[in-house]
Amino acid sequence: MKKTDKHRIYLDNNATTFVDPKVLKEMLPYFKECCGNASSIHGFGRKARMVVEDARETVYKLIGADSSDEIIFTSGGTESDNLAIQGICKGLKKNGNHIITSAIEHKAVLNTAKLMESEGFRVTIVPVDKNGFIDLDFLSNAIKDDTILVSIMYANNETGIIQDIKKISEIVKKRNIVFHTDGVQALGKLSLKVNELGVDLVSLSAHKIYGPKGIGILYLRKGIPIVPMVKGGHQEKARRPGTENVPGIVGFASAMKLADSGFDENNEKIKSLKHRLYKGLVANVGDIQVNGPIDKTLSNTLNISFKFVEGESILLNLDMKGVACSTGSACTSGSLEPSHVLSAMKVDPVSAQGAVRFSLGKYTTKEEIDYTVSILPEIIKKLRKMSPLYEA
Numbered sequence: 001m002k003k004t005d006k007h008r009i010y011l012d013n014n015a016t017t018f019v020d021p022k023v024l025k026e027m028l029p030y031f032k033e034c035c036g037n038a039s040s041i042h043g044f045g046r047k048a049r050m051v052v053e054d055a056r057e058t059v060y061k062l063i064g065a066d067s068s069d070e071i072i073f074t075s076g077g078t079e080s081d082n083l084a085i086q087g088i089c090k091g092l093k094k095n096g097n098h099i100i101t102s103a104i105e106h107k108a109v110l111n112t113a114k115l116m117e118s119e120g121f122r123v124t125i126v127p128v129d130k131n132g133f134i135d136l137d138f139l140s141n142a143i144k145d146d147t148i149l150v151s152i153m154y155a156n157n158e159t160g161i162i163q164d165i166k167k168i169s170e171i172v173k174k175r176n177i178v179f180h181t182d183g184v185q186a187l188g189k190l191s192l193k194v195n196e197l198g199v200d201l202v203s204l205s206a207h208k209i210y211g212p213k214g215i216g217i218l219y220l221r222k223g224i225p226i227v228p229m230v231k232g233g234h235q236e237k238a239r240r241p242g243t244e245n246v247p248g249i250v251g252f253a254s255a256m257k258l259a260d261s262g263f264d265e266n267n268e269k270i271k272s273l274k275h276r277l278y279k280g281l282v283a284n285v286g287d288i289q290v291n292g293p294i295d296k297t298l299s300n301t302l303n304i305s306f307k308f309v310e311g312e313s314i315l316l317n318l319d320m321k322g323v324a325c326s327t328g329s330a331c332t333s334g335s336l337e338p339s340h341v342l343s344a345m346k347v348d349p350v351s352a353q354g355a356v357r358f359s360l361g362k363y364t365t366k367e368e369i370d371y372t373v374s375i376l377p378e379i380i381k382k383l384r385k386m387s388p389l390y391e392a
Contacts, residue, residue, distance in 0.1 A: 013361035020210035055253035064193035076216035080203035081108040087226035096146030103344035132161035154186035160301025169198030188259035211255030215248030271299040280373030305351035308390035
């Protein structure tokens, strides 16, 4: 089977997505004609302020928040995670110095927790089982009188494993603890209504849902104190000073509206293609394992270990054949260490080193999946012949 068209096949949508042409069209005027600073009081500025606040209204309604004041625009998921953890720790320091997170969080959460630890906070890491689900009993027992924040991600960026956020919220809220979730990968793929989930803070990013890079959101429930990470002006009610990224904000709202309107259709189509990929690999490639129960992961995410082969070698060979995917988070790309997510799931080191993440998107086609399945067996066979660990 030949590659389907002139374009490369893109199966790395958890790293980032293409910008939807409809989103780009909405953004373009705010790069050109409507160039005002949203803090300026003249006509250009007022126009910019109006579209920023319109976008804020759109976002708060789509996530089921109570008020547009609960939406803070940031530069992306990493900043939102940092603001949530650093801001709450400093805002509630008088109440305690203990925070809880999980072993499979994005590095934006784990490294920020380490930073807080260096500043005198205690950090408890909740383990996960072999399927990637957090230990709820451990979490419940870990909450102490001085616990001020729990941060557990909604869906994992490497494996796609979906946590039971409602159940976690029930555990946390019984003790009146602030609860943050990294919802970056969940947005557009899972229901994300903040009051239904019972969360106090949610981190989101536009470039995972066919919006622009460089724009994110932190949902902050009204009444919860937060200390800004940077000092500056009055923007975002002084919670995140800095000139608003007007084109990005417009693009995020546009992308969220499109994701909401096409939610069921896109997810069903993508889920079908994921299962097609899975079945094709199981049928044609031996010695593989799926990392995480396939029906309890995001509709678009398939993390597979090809035993006795290094994931990086697979990626390079796929890339030469026109297929782009990854071994895990783009934020840890280049690290020689095994995935911390797979290590936490007790995946053996040989399998962890051979893990590849396929993350599909709304532009993925059946022909692209079939092409990928057709080329992988020969790639794996060739690499295993060179592997000292493999015995045919």
